[in-house]
Amino acid sequence: MEIIRNLTRRKLRNILTISGIVIGVLALVTMGAMAEKFNALLSGGATYFGSNVQVADSSGGAIGAFGGGLLTLDRVAALEKVDGVAAAFPDVSVTAKPGSTNTVSFGIPDYISNLDPRANDYSAFKLHIAQGRDLNPNATGEVVLGSDFATEFKKNVGNTIDLPIRAKDAPPDFVNHTFSVVGILAKTQTAPDTGAYVSLADSQMLLKETLPASIRNSIDTTKLVNGATVYGKPGVDLDKLADKINAEVPGVKATKPSVIVASFNSGSAIFTAITTGAALIALVVGGLSVINTMLMAVTERVREIGLKKAVGAKVGHILREYLLEAMLIGGIGGGIGLLLGWGLTSLINAATASSNLTLFLLTWRLVIVAVLFSVGLGAVAGIIPALRASRMDPVRALRAA
Amino acid sequence: MASIELHDLIKHYKQGATTVKAVDGISLTIEAGEFVSIVGRSGSGKTTTLDLLGLLLRPTSGQIMLDGMDTGKLRDGARADLRGKKIGFVFQDFNLLPGLNAIENVMLPLRYHKDGKDGKARAAALLDEVGLKDRMRHRPDEMSGGEKQRVAIARSLINRPSLVLGDEPTGEVDSETSQQIVALMRRMNRERGVTFILVTHDTDVAAQTDRLIRLKDGKVLSDVRSTPDQKFLSGADLQGVVA
Numbered sequence: 001m002e003i004i005r006n007l008t009r010r011k012l013r014n015i016l017t018i019s020g021i022v023i024g025v026l027a028l029v030t031m032g033a034m035a036e037k038f039n040a041l042l043s044g045g046a047t048y049f050g051s052n053v054q055v056a057d058s059s060g061g062a063i064g065a066f067g068g069g070l071l072t073l074d075r076v077a078a079l080e081k082v083d084g085v086a087a088a089f090p091d092v093s094v095t096a097k098p099g100s101t102n103t104v105s106f107g108i109p110d111y112i113s114n115l116d117p118r119a120n121d122y123s124a125f126k127l128h129i130a131q132g133r134d135l136n137p138n139a140t141g142e143v144v145l146g147s148d149f150a151t152e153f154k155k156n157v158g159n160t161i162d163l164p165i166r167a168k169d170a171p172p173d174f175v176n177h178t179f180s181v182v183g184i185l186a187k188t189q190t191a192p193d194t195g196a197y198v199s200l201a202d203s204q205m206l207l208k209e210t211l212p213a214s215i216r217n218s219i220d221t222t223k224l225v226n227g228a229t230v231y232g233k234p235g236v237d238l239d240k241l242a243d244k245i246n247a248e249v250p251g252v253k254a255t256k257p258s259v260i261v262a263s264f265n266s267g268s269a270i271f272t273a274i275t276t277g278a279a280l281i282a283l284v285v286g287g288l289s290v291i292n293t294m295l296m297a298v299t300e301r302v303r304e305i306g307l308k309k310a311v312g313a314k315v316g317h318i319l320r321e322y323l324l325e326a327m328l329i330g331g332i333g334g335g336i337g338l339l340l341g342w343g344l345t346s347l348i349n350a351a352t353a354s355s356n357l358t359l360f361l362l363t364w365r366l367v368i369v370a371v372l373f374s375v376g377l378g379a380v381a382g383i384i385p386a387l388r389a390s391r392m393d394p395v396r397a398l399r400a401a
Numbered sequence: 402m403a404s405i406e407l408h409d410l411i412k413h414y415k416q417g418a419t420t421v422k423a424v425d426g427i428s429l430t431i432e433a434g435e436f437v438s439i440v441g442r443s444g445s446g447k448t449t450t451l452d453l454l455g456l457l458l459r460p461t462s463g464q465i466m467l468d469g470m471d472t473g474k475l476r477d478g479a480r481a482d483l484r485g486k487k488i489g490f491v492f493q494d495f496n497l498l499p500g501l502n503a504i505e506n507v508m509l510p511l512r513y514h515k516d517g518k519d520g521k522a523r524a525a526a527l528l529d530e531v532g533l534k535d536r537m538r539h540r541p542d543e544m545s546g547g548e549k550q551r552v553a554i555a556r557s558l559i560n561r562p563s564l565v566l567g568d569e570p571t572g573e574v575d576s577e578t579s580q581q582i583v584a585l586m587r588r589m590n591r592e593r594g595v596t597f598i599l600v601t602h603d604t605d606v607a608a609q610t611d612r613l614i615r616l617k618d619g620k621v622l623s624d625v626r627s628t629p630d631q632k633f634l635s636g637a638d639l640q641g642v643v644a
Contacts, residue, residue, distance in 0.1 A: 005500040307496040310457060311510040311556070312485020314478050394457045398492070 003325045006297070013293055014329065020289040021333025022340065024282025025374050029341025031278035032369070033360035035271035037189065040361055041107065042271075044125060044190025046264040050257050051124030053230040053242045055079060055088070058253045070224045071252065078249050079228055084236040085245075089119050090225035092203035094210050096149070096196055099167040099174075107357055108194050110149060112163055112206055115197035122231035127192055132157035132183030140202050143179035148193040150184045151353055157181055163196060164206065175209060177202075189361055200225075230254070279373065286333065286374075287381040294326050294385035305389050306397025318390035326382025327375050334374020338367060403466070404433040404564055404596040405454060410463035412449050412619075423449040424460070425619030431612075433468075433563065434594045436587060438607040441616035448568065450616065451600045455488055455566050456480045468563055485514035489557025489595075491586075493569035495549040497541040497556075503528060504537040507555045516560050527555035531585060547578035554585060558595065565589075567599035571606050583609050 007014045057069030071090075079088040096110035117134040120126055135144045143163065145155055155161050162176045179202075185192055198206070201222070208221035232241045238257045245254035298305070305318060345360035352359060412424040424446045431437055441447045452458040453465060456472055465472045467487060475483065489510075490496075497506045507524040517523075528537050531551040541549055550570060557565045567586065571579035583599075583606050590597045599606060607613050615622040 002498070002500050002505075009500060303496060304498055307490075307492075307498070308509070308513070309481065310455065310484060310490045310496075312481050312513040312560075314481045314513070317513050395452050398457070398496070 003321065003328055006325060007328065010293075010297070010300075013296070017289045017293040017329055018333040018336070021282075021286040021330055021374055021377070022337040024286040024377075025334045025337025025370055026341045026344070027278045028275070028282045028373065029338055029362065029366065029370050030345055030360065032275045032366045033341070033345045033362045035275040036363045036366055037358060037361035038271045039268050040189035041191070042264045042268045044188055044192075046261045046268075048123060048125035048191070049260040049264070051231070051238075052122070053232070053238050053245065053254050053257060054227060054260065055230055055245060055249075055252050055254045056227040058251050071227055073223045073225060075249065075252055076225065076228045079230050079245060079252070082230075082241070082245055082248050084232055084241050086231045086233045086236075087118070087122055088228050088230045089116050090114070090200060091227045091229055092200065092207050092225050094164065094203070094206050096163065097165045097167060098210065099170060108191050110152070110165070110194050110196070112196045112198060112203065114200045114203035115144065116200070119229065119231075125188075127188070128186040129183045130186040132181070134183060135197055135199060136182075137199050139199055141177070141179055142182045142199065142202075144183040144185060144197040145181055146185050146193040146195040146197075147187040148353075148358060149196050150181070152355070155181050155184075157184060161196070163198070177205075189358075193358070228252075282373070283377060286330070287377055290326055290329055290378055290381035291384060293329065294322065294382050295388070297325070298322065298385045298389045301389075302392065302397045302400040305392050306394045306400070309392070309394035310398060315390045318392075319386045322386035322389045323379055323382045326386065327378040330374045330376070330378020330381070331371070334371055334377075337374065338370050341370070403430050404435065404468065405429070405431040405598075406464070406466035407454075408464040408466070410450075410453060410465065411461045412446075412453060412458065413461045422619050424453065426463075427616075427619070427621055429614065429621065429624070431596060431598065433596055434590065435612060436590045436597050436610050437612045437614060438599045438601055438610040439614045439616060440601060440604075440607050441622070442602070444618075445616040446619035447600045447616050449619075451566055451568055451598070454564075454598065455490060456484050482514065485510055486516075486560055487562050487564060489560070489562040489565040491550070491553050491557050491565060491567040491570045493572035495541070495546070495553045495573070497549055497552055499541050502538050502540050503533060503544070503552045506541070506552055507559055509556060510560050514560060520559070524555070524559055527558055528552070530589075531555050545578075546574040547581060550574060550578075550582050551585060554582070554589065558589060558593070561593075562595060564596045564598065567597065567601070569601055569603075570599060571601065571603055576605065579603065579606065 055071070057071045073090060076088050076090045079085060091114065093111050093113040096112050115135055116137050118137070129144070130147065132144070135142055143161060150156070153161060159181045160178050161181060162178050164176050166174060166176055179198065187193055204221050204224065207224065207226070208216060230241070230245065232238050242254040242256045245252065308318060342362055345362050349358055349360050407427050407429045410424055410427045414421040414423055427450065439447045439450060449458065453460055460473070467483065472480065472483065498509065501509065504521070504524050507527060508520055511520040525537065528534060531554055533548060533551055533555070536544060536548060541552070544552070565586070570586070571582050574582060586597055586599070587609065589595060599610065601607055612624070612626045614624045
């Protein structure tokens with residue numbers, strides 16, 4: 001009780017000090033929530049791409065689904081014959097908003113892809129249906145939406161959606177098709193959230209429409225895919241399997257999963273560094289102001305400390321009182337900073353949801369870190385003032401002017 | 402039993418090149434329940450003596466026996482414990498905690514030495530005894546000097562000490578209030594059998610005690626008791642004796 005009243009004795013000073021911690025923790029929470037969002041995005045990718053081998057046309061990029069040359073379906077069939085391969089799934093992917101000017105995004109732009117629910121049996125990254133049902137891989141006109149995709153266009157199971165999405169300035173020859181929403185995926189915080197999933201046949205139809213009109217009708221798109229995802233049999237080393245595919249199947253390029261995972265992890269490390277940086281700034285700014293405030297408090301209360309010692313307080317008693325006061329300053333600042341951070345990240349997430357952008361993910365882990373951090377900061381910053389108070393000579397303290 | 406025994410107590414300070422002999426060989430015995438004043442000019446060693454008696458200072462040499470216990474052998478923690486249990490303090494400028502109200506101030510020593518579960522009731526009873534029944538929830542800045550000192554007296558008695566040390570306890574109040582404060586301490590001394598030792602340069606205060614110890618240059622100059630048929634003279638008459 002006395003500690004709380006002590007804080008109110010120098011209101012302005014303590015409000016300023018607490019504000020310093022609020023700002024520090026606010027920075028920690030917002031930067032941390034951003035890092036958590038990106039770490040979730042990247043760790044989902046690392047889990048997914050670490051459990052399969054991505055195969056593209058030999059001229060294409062590492063991840064078949066995101067660009068590169070086209071592969072023919074007979075190549076996919078050939079992949080399944082390689083020893084050690086459990087299953088190979090064709091991948092077709094097109095952008096969901098063709099011609100949209102919003103092509104640079106902080107997350108993964110909306111996309112339309114084929115989905116074979118059977119891939120879930122092999123992948124380490126599991127997709128779960130939150131609403132409705134799985135896609136029927138043989139049906140046409142059905143779509144399962146990722147959770148952010150569904151939120152962005154306000155779709156529920158039973159609604160219809162025209163895909164691809166028509167841009168405001170779409171050319172007159174723009175075509176899209178009506179799909180019925182049969183399912184919505186549970187939120188994953190990573191790539192599937194911004195996807196719309198259709199059957200292979202539908203995805204190939206959409207792929208065909210992206211091709212220039214001159215060649216569109218001269219090739220059989222039902223045989224074309226962007227790439228393939230290959231799952232190994234249990235116990236098969238996927239890096240070695242990638243080498244084997246490259247050696248045995250002509251015209252394809254398989255990328256070792258370790259290469260893709262390493263690139264995800266290096267991205268994750270950068271965001272962890274950002275969080276740590278924010279925490280360090282909070283530590284320096286908040287900590288110094290707590291030290292300053294507590295030293296002033298100790299100086300002002302020299303006689304009180306002397307009196308407490310005279311009436312029987314030991315070194316440990318005084319130490320504890322001043323440490324608790326510093327921790328309370330840290331805890332109050334941390335609590336307010338956390339609330340503000342939660343409010344701010346929620347507001348920004350809500351404001352950007354309509355443009356399919358999720359910037360922040362406030363995890364429990366981050367909440368606990370922020371609370372422990374702010375209280376711990378107070379404790380560490382309080383050590384020097386508390387030691388000074390507790391070691392005071394009672395005679396001098398009592399007679400101090 | 403003797404409350405306090407001092408044997409050849411010496412406290413010397415180094416101040417630059419010179420040694421200040423603040424207390425220079427004091428031997429005294431004060432019995433339990435005595436009401437004593439220690440007087441002397443500033444620099445006579447009376448404050449240092451009080452700090453030594455209160456276990457706030459360690460002597461350079463010599464012995465302080467408190468209720469038969471040799472305090473010299475105790476470590477700092479044990480001395481703090483002993484202060485909390487056996488010694489009460491009343492200071493010139495009250496030294497109440499501004500953040501606490503009257504009853505919380507009285508209970509402060511209990512924070513460091515819990516003495517039974519009835520602390521709050523005892524604190525309330527003490528405040529009642531010192532005449533502050535209606536002021537229990539008031540903060541120090543809402544009280545007069547005399548009221549503050551009565552809170553301090555209640556605080557000094559909360560742990561049922563055997564000894565209360567007063568350091569110029571009437572230095573900050575007017576003479577009428579001063580009379581009331583000393584009378585209150587005298588009453589507590591009689592009713593509870595607590596030893597009171599008051600360091601003062603106020604001759605009116607000294608005149609009301611039973612025993613007057615005069616210090617000069619760190620030594621005992623005189624040590625006289627009043628008897629039932631021969632009280633100390635009034636403050637004005639004592640002037641020459643003290644000064």
